[in-house]
Amino acid sequence: MPPLPQNRHLVTEIPGPGSMRLARRRAAAVARGVGSTLPVYAARAGGGIVEDVDGNRLIDLGAGIAVTTVGAAAPRVVDAVREQVAEFTHTCFMVTPYEGYLAVAEALNRATPGTHEKRSVLLNSGAEALENAVKIARSYTHKSAVVAFDHAYHGRTNLTMALTAKSMPYKSGFGPFAPDVYRAPASYPYRDSLIDKDLGSDGGRAAERTIGVIESQIGAHNLAALVIEPIQGEGGFIVPAPGFLPALLAWCRDNNVVFIADEVQTGFARTGAMFACEHEPIAPDLICTAKGIGGGLPLAAVTGRAEIMDAPHVSGLGGTFGGNPVACAAALGAFATVEAEDLVGRARRIERLIFERLGRAQADDDRIGDVRGRGAMIAIELVRSGTADPDPDLTKALAAACHRAGVIVLTCGTFGNVVRLLPPLTISDDLLAEGLDVLVGELAKL
Incomplete structure (x- = not known):
């Protein structure tokens, strides 16, 4: 099988027809209590990309909840x-x-x-x-x-x-x-x-x-x-x-x-x-x-x-x-x-890139109450404009918009108002920058 291309590429709406067919099978076979963040079904993953059964390639800023730190198909x-x-x-x-x-x-x-x-x-x-x-x-x-x-x-x-x-x-x-x-x-x-x-x-x-x-x-x-x-x-x-x-x-x-x-x-x-x-x-x-x-x-x-x-x-x-x-x-x-691959050093570089991009966004948008974290474990706490009140609705809407645009992000927080970024340490700078641009761009639309 050829290497997985490292670029975001959408060929259908999210979810696509293949994922929707699998979703119907899931509804008849899997317990309702098992949730999923995205309604897409993975076919391949590696580097900073997850490819679904419809051929859509999504930028991975979740790493399977911090599991695929070394990548989803690390050669070693x-x-x-x-x-x-x-x-x-x-x-x-x-x-x-x-x-x-x-x-x-x-x-x-x-x-x-x-x-x-x-x-x-x-x-x-x-x-x-x-x-x-x-x-x-x-x-x-x-x-x-x-x-x-x-x-x-x-x-x-x-x-x-x-x-x-x-x-x-x-x-x-x-x-x-x-x-x-x-x-x-x-x-x-x-x-x-x-x-x-x-x-x-x-x-x-x-x-x-x-x-x-x-x-x-x-x-x-x-x-x-x-x-x-x-x-x-x-x-x-x-x-x-x-x-x-x-x-x-x-x-x-x-x-x-x-x-x-x-x-x-x-x-x-x-x-x-x-x-x-x-x-x-x-x-x-x-x-x-x-x-x-x-x-x-x-x-x-x-x-x-x-x-x-x-x-x-x-x-x-x-x-x-x-x-x-x-x-x-x-x-x-x-x-x-x-x-x-000095992935400890790589995590530090990812931290610098994320903080630099999100720091600019925070300066322009007071709904970003806090940007925090270390390495490739960074979060954005979203609040209602002019306050420090948690805004879980905005958080949910932002995550959904990113998913539709082909970027995997996760949410968390006691108040449901935090977007968390957990990219694999093997993600390229260009893919990371594109994913962050999508995130910031989608927030500006909401």
């Missing part, structure tokens, strides 16, 4: 997967282990922040990683309570729904949820500054507010773990004020509380560092990863301090498919791609 990943599939697809690491699992664990132990001795366990999804991180923390501390944050998202399983803040669509109607999970205020600089300018810029002050809630409403003597995204994802790509994360980590260390960093969306070169924790920098006790580490295949991990990771009894961790050999091969191909 493809080659590694082909080679492994020809050898064996499964034995179960808990039955007859294999070297690929070890190699991925070793790579994660080297790559994650901190020089302390580490261990890893491989799993299938980000939610499963969070579930296991909490199990490990409870086993280590012999305490049960867990703190999560306003605007947090950690998954769709029972425990991770309890950790997640937003009700619709993630939690509504699915309770009761796992007990002994509590919520504390996060650092949200844009909105905190509307209340108190210093609170929005001083992470130490924001941490004092958080710690005060934890100590008064839960008590450190009951708390096993604090679970936090270094940059909140579904909550709106919220980058905490400088000093917030280090202050929380210091408090955790003083109080025998395990600091769990959810790097499922932020990890693996996405933010212009291998892990978002490195921007402060901090070295969490446990780091949960998924999405980008598998090169598009399902893989997740918990990596952390050896003494904490080794707390659970033998056979207390695991799972039939955790660390599947094909997914491990893909992960090793993805690690090699990040290093060989």
Whole structure:
């Protein structure tokens, strides 16, 4: 098959007839509760393009929700997967282990922040990683309570729904949820500054507010773990004020509380560092990863301090498919791609290009309340003109207009008013610039 052309090209309206035929099949076969952002069906993807079954080529500013960081068909990943599939697809690491699992664990132990001795366990999804991180923390501390944050998202399983803040669509109607999970205020600089300018810029002050809630409403003597995204994802790509994360980590260390960093969306070169924790920098006790580490295949991990990771009894961790050999091969191909192509540096360049373009747009349009993020994880918070009131209707309309124009963008945010940009790091400058021009142009029409 010839290489996928790297240009936006629309041959039908979105969706086209082929996608509409598949949509009719979907309605008869797939559960209604599974949503999709775009009504198009993919046929090929690579670089910065997704091609649908009608031959439309769309600029990809979503990367499968930060999964195809190294591209949707990265050659090193493809080659590694082909080679492994020809050898064996499964034995179960808990039955007859294999070297690929070890190699991925070793790579994660080297790559994650901190020089302390580490261990890893491989799993299938980000939610499963969070579930296991909490199990490990409870086993280590012999305490049960867990703190999560306003605007947090950690998954769709029972425990991770309890950790997640937003009700619709993630939690509504699915309770009761796992007990002994509590919520504390996060650092949200844009909105905190509307209340108190210093609170929005001083992470130490924001941490004092958080710690005060934890100590008064839960008590450190009951708390096993604090679970936090270094940059909140579904909550709106919220980058905490400088000093917030280090202050929380210091408090955790003083109080025998395990600091769990959810790097499922932020990890693996996405933010212009291998892990978002490195921007402060901090070295969490446990780091949960998924999405980008598998090169598009399902893989997740918990990596952390050896003494904490080794707390659970033998056979207390695991799972039939955790660390599947094909997914491990893909992960090793993805690690090699990040290093060989300097995708950490590439993410930093993408950040500069996006901020430069959106900064100009923000100066001309007061409905762009905030532009924030790091690397190739950037968001636009949309508000009603002349106010800071969230505008979810404008956000929904802008995303739909971009989709019709052949640009994949995603939305998020507790208030439904954030457009998030997560391009694959393999996207070209020209494609990225065109996608941003479409985004800004469509906003100007609304």
